[in-house]
Amino acid sequence: MGKFIVFEGIDGAGKSTQAKLLGKWFEERGYEVVITKEPTDTAFGKLIRKLVLTGGDEGIIDGARISYEAEALLFAADRAEHVNKLIKPSLESGKVVISDRYFYSSLAYQWARGLDLDWLIDLNRFAIRPDLVILLDLPVKESMKRINDRSIENEFDRIFELQKKVRENYLKLVERFSEMKIVNAFEDVKTVHEQIVALVEALLT
Numbered sequence: 719m720g721k722f723i724v725f726e727g728i729d730g731a732g733k734s735t736q737a738k739l740l741g742k743w744f745e746e747r748g749y750e751v752v753i754t755k756e757p758t759d760t761a762f763g764k765l766i767r768k769l770v771l772t773g774g775d776e777g778i779i780d781g782a783r784i785s786y787e788a789e790a791l792l793f794a795a796d797r798a799e800h801v802n803k804l805i806k807p808s809l810e811s812g813k814v815v816i817s818d819r820y821f822y823s824s825l826a827y828q829w830a831r832g833l834d835l836d837w838l839i840d841l842n843r844f845a846i847r848p849d850l851v852i853l854l855d856l857p858v859k860e861s862m863k864r865i866n867d868r869s870i871e872n873e874f875d876r877i878f879e880l881q882k883k884v885r886e887n888y889l890k891l892v893e894r895f896s897e898m899k900i901v902n903a904f905e906d907v908k909t910v911h912e913q914i915v916a917l918v919e920a921l922l923t
């Protein structure tokens with residue numbers, strides 16, 4: 719069996735940056751690596767982007783506001799495809815799988831929207847547990863500075879409050895899921911990478 723490592727954290731925490739760096743780190747050591755993300759690029763992931771994550775007439779920001787339960791189910795459906803078609807087969811063939819977000823994102827964000835945490839955990843019980851979940855933790859102010867150009871100006875306060883709640887939720891989840899480790903993402907890219915490598919080396923020995 720390969721190793722399954724997940725990056726979690728609020729928007730702009732550095733997940734994509736660090737996933738790429740860790741992938742390179744493994745490859746340099748001769749491992750076969752699969753870097754993946756959620757929502758995925760499958761039809762389910764595209765539906766999520768269209769209905770949940772984008773603006774416009776069909777998006778949630780100023781269009782069709784789908785219910786939070788439907789949102790959670792869409793993410794779970796996308797994840798079921800992800801687990802069965804990509805994650806499991808890759809691990810079975812001995813590869814290292816690095817995922818940029820996984821079910822912990824559903825828990826942190828959907829819980830922040832007011833859904834019941836235990837229902838969300840039950841819904842995601844099919845999703846195999848990773849060997850290590852790296853929670854990139856940093857103040858919301860800093861993360862929003864990093865992705866400033868991506869934020870929607872008139873939604874700034876609402877987004878700020880949501881991200882703050884999501885950050886708190888992630889930190890609470892660490893008490894429930896022992897595979898989650900907190901990394902201080904407020905440091906520069908290289909220092910954050912070094913903290914991650916230390917955790918990964920501990921996992922491999």
Ligand SMILES: Nc1ncnc2c1ncn2[C@@H]1O[C@H](COP(=O)(O)OP(=O)(O)OP(=O)(O)O)[C@@H](O)[C@H]1O
Nearest residue numbers: 728729730731732733734735736864905906907910
């Ligand atoms: N440690 C760091 N210090 C300063 N800037 C950083 C750091 N890590 C990443 N960045 C920059 O911050 C921005 C957000 O990083 P990145 O895209 O990796 O975050 P993310 O967690 O994947 O965000 P999202 O959830 O929106 O996909 C990028 O422009 C990236 O270059």
Ligand SMILES: [Mg+2]
Nearest residue numbers: 733734735818
């Ligand atoms: Mg990203």
